[in-house]
Amino acid sequence: MSKAIIAIDKSRSYRVYLTITTDMVEQARTIHQTTSLATAGLGRVLTAAGLMGIMLKNPQDKLTVQFKGDGPVRQILATANGQGQVKGYIANPGVDLPLTKEGKLDVGGSLGIGDLRVIKDLGMKEPYIGTIALVNGEIAEDLTAYFYISEQQNTSVALGVRIERDHTVDAAGGMIIQMLPDAEEGAIDSLEAMIGKLPPLTTVIRQVDQNSAGKTEEGRAKALLKEIFQSVPQEYQPEILETRDIEWCCDCNRQRLETALMSIGEKDLKQIIEEDGQAELQCQFCLKKYHFNRGDLENMLEVMTK
Numbered sequence: 326m327s328k329a330i331i332a333i334d335k336s337r338s339y340r341v342y343l344t345i346t347t348d349m350v351e352q353a354r355t356i357h358q359t360t361s362l363a364t365a366g367l368g369r370v371l372t373a374a375g376l377m378g379i380m381l382k383n384p385q386d387k388l389t390v391q392f393k394g395d396g397p398v399r400q401i402l403a404t405a406n407g408q409g410q411v412k413g414y415i416a417n418p419g420v421d422l423p424l425t426k427e428g429k430l431d432v433g434g435s436l437g438i439g440d441l442r443v444i445k446d447l448g449m450k451e452p453y454i455g456t457i458a459l460v461n462g463e464i465a466e467d468l469t470a471y472f473y474i475s476e477q478q479n480t481s482v483a484l485g486v487r488i489e490r491d492h493t494v495d496a497a498g499g500m501i502i503q504m505l506p507d508a509e510e511g512a513i514d515s516l517e518a519m520i521g522k523l524p525p526l527t528t529v530i531r532q533v534d535q536n537s538a539g540k541t542e543e544g545r546a547k548a549l550l551k552e553i554f555q556s557v558p559q560e561y562q563p564e565i566l567e568t569r570d571i572e573w574c575c576d577c578n579r580q581r582l583e584t585a586l587m588s589i590g591e592k593d594l595k596q597i598i599e600e601d602g603q604a605e606l607q608c609q610f611c612l613k614k615y616h617f618n619r620g621d622l623e624n625m626l627e628v629m630t631k
Contacts, residue, residue: 326570328542328545329546330565331568331569332564333563333564334561334563335561336508338508338509338513338561339502339503340502340503341501342499342500342502343550344372344375344498346497346499347530349411349497349571350367350371350372350497352573353371353413354492354493357415359415362422363417363418363435364486366398366436367413368494369485369486370392372486372498373390373403373465374404375409376501377443379407379569379571381406381447385406386407390403390405391444392467393436393440393441394436394462395437395439396435396438397437398435401414401436409572411572411573412610412611433461433463435462439462440456441458455475456475457475466482472503478504480501481516484498487527499526500526511558511560519553530549533549533552536548582615583615583621586617591629591630594622598626602618602622603617603622
């Protein structure tokens with residue numbers, strides 16, 4: 326289970342959300358058997374969704390973050406709730422492309438041209454839906470643009486996933502900084518200077534991990550916060566408000582998949598009974614399979630025809 330920190334600076338100019346998600350991203354990689362490129366893309370989206378989830382006001386509130394493009398990966402999607410529970414999938418877990426000219430995994434190229442959509446279910450009559458064109462498919466830059474365009478919020482998003490030679494996840498994490506109303510100019514200037522000099526987030530996470538042997542997940546997250554903001558003047562240093570959990574959690578169950586099967590309609594369900602006599606559905610998030618025999622299908626049909 327990952328720990329996320331929510332902090333606000335002493336001048337009340339900005340709020341920061343920060344987490345290390347190495348274990349969660351490795352869990353997703355293991356489930357979906359992703360290539361290094363697919364792990365990088367999925368891991369960034371899962372981490373971002375987790376941080377955006379804990380921004381929601383209520384535990385039952387939910388959001389979906391969907392990246393869709395004309396590149397070979399086609400789609401990366403993650404959902405999260407106010408409790409910090411996250412799940413996600415990538416349409417093409419076997420995607421592979423040459424490294425960029427900078428020697429990095431080409432997440433942007435894997436997505437290509439497309440859209441970013443954020444759907445928030447806040448218990449209202451209709452969900453909130455915000456959509457923007459992808460900036461470059463590199464996830465963090467796209468989300469920074471989303472917050473500015475769709476939510477009119479000046480935001481900086483940093484996400485990173487570092488992969489080992491054996492394709493396992495060496496480091497992963499994310500940070501979202503949001504400016505607050507009436508932010509002081511000094512705070513803005515300090516953050517811009519800090520962000521401009523910040524090395525890749527996974528580099529900082531690895532440094533923290535090397536110096537934090539034996540520390541808890543919360544201790545590592547606090548050490549990361551301190552390391553990142555060490556150059557910020559004392560009057561603008563972030564102070565921790567609370568610590569939250571972020572974890573992989575798929576809430577699929579047999580009843581939910583049964584409902585999905587019934588949604589195909591009476592005619593198609595009859596056809597499945599007559600031609601196959603059974604059905605098997607798989608959760609796209611955790612890949613768990615649910616088998617329905619002829620009796621199960623006939624019971625569903627009976628319910629539908631009443």
